[in-house]
Amino acid sequence: MEAYQEFAQVLLAASKFAMLLLSAAILIRCLRSMLSEKAEPETWxxxxxxxxxxxxxxxxxxxxxxxxxxxxxxxxxxxxxxxxxxxxxxxxxxxxxxxxxxxxxxxxxxxxxxxxxxxxxxxxxxxxxxxxxxxIPPEKREKLDAARTAAGKTVSPSLTLIDLTLFQLCLLAQHALSASREHLPAIALGFATLILLQWCCYNAMRLIHRSGFEVETLAFYLSSLGMSVAASSTPEDMFKQILLTVAAVALFLLGGWWLRNLKRTSLMRGPMAVLALALLAVNVLFSESVFGARNWLEFGGYSFQPSELVKAAYIYVGASTLDRLYRKRNLFGFIAFSAVCVMALALIGDFGTALLFFVSFLVISFMRSGSIATVFLAVTGAGLAGFLAVSARPYIAQRFTVWGHVWEDVYDKGYQQTRAMSAAASGGLFGKGAGAGWLKDIFAANTDMVFAMVCEELGLLIAVCMVLAMLALAFFAVRSARNGRSAYYAIAACAAVSMLLCQLALNVFGSLDILPFTGVTFPFVSRGGSSLLSCWMLMAFIKGADNRLGASFAVRPADQDTGRRREEDGEEGRKR
Amino acid sequence: MKKITTRALSVLLIAALVVVGLTVYVLRYIDHGRDWALYFSRANSGSTGELIDRNGVSLAAFSASESLFAGDALTRTANYHVTGDYWGRSGTGLLSAYWTDMQGFSLVSGTTQNESSILHLSIDSELNKTAYQALGPDRKGAVLLVNYRTGELLCMVSGPSVDPADADAVPGEGAYINRCLSSAFTPGSVFKLITAAAAIENIPDIDSRSFYCEGKYSIAGVDIVCSGEHYTQTFEQALSNSCNVAFAQIAVMLGQDTMVDYVRRYGLLDGHELDGIPTAAGTYPTEFVGDPELGWSGIGQSTDMVNPFALLRFVSAVGNDGVLVTPHLLLSGEEPERERMLPPETARRLGQMMNYNVVSHYGGEERFPGLALCAKTGTAELGDGTSHAWFAGFLSDEEHPYAFVVLVERGGGGLTVAGELANKLLQAAVSR
Incomplete structure (x- = not known):
């Protein structure tokens, strides 16, 4: 027994150390490949x-x-x-x-x-x-393309993925030390599924000659932390988490594939807007109230949050191609759509998500119009609306009054934040080990206070890496936008990451009493199926903007579409 | 497209805000992480800890569910300034100063679980009780006793004190301040030990000189008043007479630079640490003052302020042939630091003079039976008719190598009040 204890201690210490090095390696490798690969524009x-x-x-x-x-x-x-x-x-x-x-x-x-x-x-x-x-004739285009550097040339994505696999195995080892025997197989299956899933994705990409895997790697990295949080807090629900992860990745692939065709994408904006509004309408009419907000929908034994799924649809509708931007110089349609969405969310009482939509609205409308005045006007309007909301809903006003004073009311209004801060601090830099914390037993620890939970169990340094991974995705989106083929991809990618970043900020800083507590989820990491689905779907937009040579499955290679053109040329030619 | 990609940079603004927020959190974590972590972690981590004195008496013990002190009120009260309490009312108590260590908290590793941390103390809680009783509940003061060969602090009592286990106790004024460590007082004549040590080293013919006192002495038109008329006296007699006239003259002879040099050298101007617990600094006129003020400062008046713990370090070094063994509370098993504070000749000469004080003036065997005592009294005039009573010194006794400082705030005469208290303490210490 004593020998086992000693072994467990050594394993825990070694895995903590290894996880930190691997996290650093994954982040640095992803950033390096995103930054060091020259932004080589395509020439058309x-x-x-x-x-x-x-x-x-x-x-x-x-x-x-x-x-x-x-x-x-x-x-x-x-x-x-x-x-x-x-x-x-x-x-x-x-x-x-x-x-x-x-x-x-x-x-x-x-x-x-x-x-x-x-x-x-x-x-x-x-x-x-x-x-x-x-x-440019097709032959010459091929030559021009061949002169560009292929993604994944400078930093091999497979090595990064090996690092990630080792990271996941370390996490699993820590859970093996703390989890109960009955849950361990399910937890092991969860991490095995992740590992399998990421390697399948990677190999599928290799098969279709795609070598950019940074976005996926970072998303899988965050999903691993999400898997760890699920294993700590709700080990009895692991199968659900596994299924949802598989579904989320499938939606990501589907979304990316859909975005390849700009015409199709653009045409479907209208129907997508209708779908989004319909989902919200169903939500407003039939939802159940769970802890303040009526944003849950029971469906065949599964409950889900429609507002999470509307996030992707909102950005899909909001982004626009450049010709449309300049031909139809107004934003009114989009503003009206946004206003309806935000009002529906406010009706449901999901003010956190309403705020996320609003920030995305700001980013999209600024990118579309470039007008600071529009943004200013929107912020003023929202400020007034927010004031009304605060005065109409006492529980929101209460969150503002307790903000900055959580330690004065540890057992009531500051209950969650103080526990989050205490647990986060007691983890130190290296954490107590996955599954070995006490915060996980507090209500909403695995969603609203997930940053603190990661701090406690895996340490502040891993928690910082978790935030850095999201920041890396943001930098990547901005960088990709520069060479994006269409304004649609650039706007969608930027709006998607700003939504995710804003969500992260509200989640992390809300639980740490730096901002008022809003109760939104940390992208990928917080427990919650709808949230996981929506995060992976948003990743598709980032992939759509990445047009380094052979990088993204969501971007059709130039030679392929010219080939297509040759096939269809006869038909089109006749038409003209 | 160019326009749109430039506008994309607005996303970085959100990213920058995230970085700012994260930085705020990390800074707050460094500042408050300890408080946050320990707020709920004691219940969650199950740490236990105990403070045990040199005789095995438990002075404080805690677990996840309990916070205990010693069983009887006298032990609790007498040792309060050693232990402190669980609520941090006394910042210098060990429970405050070592709370995070006993919980095993650090910013790097967070809280450590289930570690039983026992602090073994050099303190003799019985001796503290004796000292506390001798001081009495109504008097303010500080009592310190250290083994000058090992540096082990055996007694540390500050009055008034409070019973930490008694929720209804009404603490006396300043009961949460440890006067031994955290305060500085006008030293009066105990300061003459410093002037004397400087004189031994800097005035070669000091022993062949004679000093004349007729009750007062005028320096540049300002009178230095003495406690009596001592007429012609040697250097040694002047110290035992505690003659203000002689020592004011000596201070002027030495000059301000030399005086400041010695006060600094003996560590009376600086704050120190007792096992990491910071102590108060003292004061001495370091900016230029004229001869009259210099005279007053040489006899422990003027703006002189001395911290009892700092004075204990000095008398302990004198007792130990000039070598200071750093006083400490925790029996860590580590060899304590040693440093030479005075040359051995100076220490021995000063020790002889202090012994002469006791034998010739303080009542010797009659007042301090069985003690090989070397000491100096102090009655520090506060200008309002009251005075601090001081008694500081050591036993020149290989079996009982103890140095001590006794201060009774506004207690009256040094010998009658502080000397009396010191005798009770020393008798108890040598008989144990």
Whole structure:
């Protein structure tokens, strides 16, 4: 017995140390590959302007004299934002006049705001300035693509994944020391499923020649911590967690695949908006009240939170392609949609999620309009609405009054926060070991106070790594957005990470009394099926923006879509 | 697209806020992590701990469910400033100072579970009881006794005290302050030991000099008043007479720089640590003052303030041939630090003079039967008619190598009040 105790001590200490090194390795490797791989833009065509040749690097480009124009035609009488040049995923080009003063002509024919098709060699006249558009033939495109660096060249993703696997085995070892015998098989199965799932994903990606795996690695890293939290707090429910994880990854793959086709994606925005509103309507009408908020829906023995699923739909609807942005210069449709969503959430009483939607709304509307005034107006409006909400719902006002004073009311209003802080501090830097804490037995420890639970069991350093992993995803999304083919992907990726970051901030800082307690979940880590599904779905948006060569399954390689174009050319050609 | 990708940077603003929040948390964790962790963890971790004195008496013991003190009120009260309490009312008590160590909390490893931490103390709780009873419940004061060969602190009592187990007890004024460690007082004539030690080393013919006292002495028009008229006296006689006139002259002879140098050298200006518990610093005029003020400072008046623990270090070094063995409360088994504070000749000469004080003036065998006592009295005038009573010194006795400091705040005469108390303490100490 004593020998076992000693063995357990050594194993615990060794696994703590190893987990820290592995976390650092995973984060550093993911960041390195995301940062060190040069942001090499794709080139889709050229615009010849006198002796200059401007490369067309996106599927949506602004032509104009402004410094910020993608194709800068700095000639007199050319408007700052004069025209928008687009390419669809079949490789067909269009040009749109965006309310320019002098107008746009293609081969002498006037173009209106509904646009005109553009072919290789066409002369585009921008209010007197002649330019020539040059498409890139498929053979040359392949050559250009081959010159780009493939993702995963500098930092091998498989080694990172091995690190992650070892990390998961360390976690499992710690659970093996603390879990009861009856739950251990289920816990082992949980981690085994994760490991299997990530390697299957990885190998499937290799099969279709995709080598960017940073987003997935980080998401699996966070999901491992989520699995650990589930194993500590609700070991009897492990099977549910396993099923949900598999379903979440499947939804992620489905979502990514769906996003490959920009036209399809764009067309489905309307139906998606209807679906989102319908889900919320069902929620408002039929939901059950669980601890303040009526955001739970019972369905065939399973309860889920529709508002979590609406998150992905909201971003899907909110993002927009550039041509639409400039042709339909208003945001009204989107603002109305957002207002209905946020009001529905407020009706349900889920103010935390309402706040998340609002932040995403700000990011999307700022990215779409670039107008600080809009943002300012929205914040003022929301401030007023928030004030009304606080005065109408006493339990929200109470959360504000106790904010910063939780230690003065340890047994009532500050009950959760003080316990979270105490448990978090008692874990020190290295934690007590997975499953060996006391916070897990407190209500909502595995959701609202999950940061503290991770601090207690796995240590402050791992908890910080957990936050850093989310920050790394945010940096990645911003970086990918720069080379994104379409504004749609850039906006969606940025809105998705800002929603996740905001959720993280409310969860972590709410439980630590740095912000008022809102009771939202920590992405991937908090226990909760709907939340896990929505987080993985949001990851698809990040994948959609990553167009490093051969990086993302959610981006169709350039040679593939030109190939498609050749097949369909006859049909399209006839039409014209 | 360029515009949109530039706007994408707004996401980094949210990321920056997350980093700021996390930094705030880490800083707060460093600041308050201990308090947070221990608020609920005692119930959750099941730590146990105990404070045990040198004779095996349990002075305080706690487990997840209980917080105990010694069984009888006198032991609890007399040892209160050693133990402190579970509520941190006395910041210098061991339960406060070592609470996190006994819980096994650190910022790095958090709380450690189920560790039984027992602190073995050098304190003799019986001796503390004797000292506390001798001081009495109504008097304020400080009593310290240390073995100067080993550095083990045997007695530390501060009055007034309080019974930590008695919820209804009305603590006396300043009962939560340990006067031995946390306060400094006007030293009066005990300070002449420092002036004397400086004189032994800096005035080569000090023993062949004679000092004349006719009750007062004028320096630059300011009178130094003496407690009596001592007429012609040697250096040794001047110390035993506690002659203000002679020692004011000696201080002026030495000069302010030399005086400050010695006060600093003997550690009377600095705060120290007793097993990590900080002690109060003393004061001495270090900025230039004229000769009259220098004279007053040489006899422990002026702006002089001395912390009892600092004075204990000095007399303990004098007793130990000039080597200070760092006083400590915890019997850790580690060899205590030693440092030379005075040259052996100075220490021995000063010791002889202190013994002469006792034999010739303090009543010798009659007042202090059976004790090889070397000491100095102090009656520090406070200017309002009251005075602190001091008695500090050591036993020149290999079997009982004890140094001590007794202070009775506004207690009256040094010999009659503090000397009397010291005798009771020393008699108890040597008989144990």
């Amino acid at each position: 065509g050229y615009l010849r302007l006198g002796r200059e040749t401007l490369p067309v690097q996106h599927w949506e480009s602004i032509i104009g004299s402004a410094r910020s124009a993608d194709l800068r035609v700095d000639r007199p009488k050319v408007g700052k934002v004069h025209a928008v040049l687009t390419r669809n995923d079949r490789g067909l080009w269009h040009i749109y006049d965006v309310f320019s003063k002098g107008g746009v002509w293609v081969n002498g024919e006037k173009v209106d705001e509904s646009g005109a098709p553009l072919e290789d060699g066409d002369v585009v006249n921008l209010n007197g300035t002649n330019t020539r558009f040059l498409d």
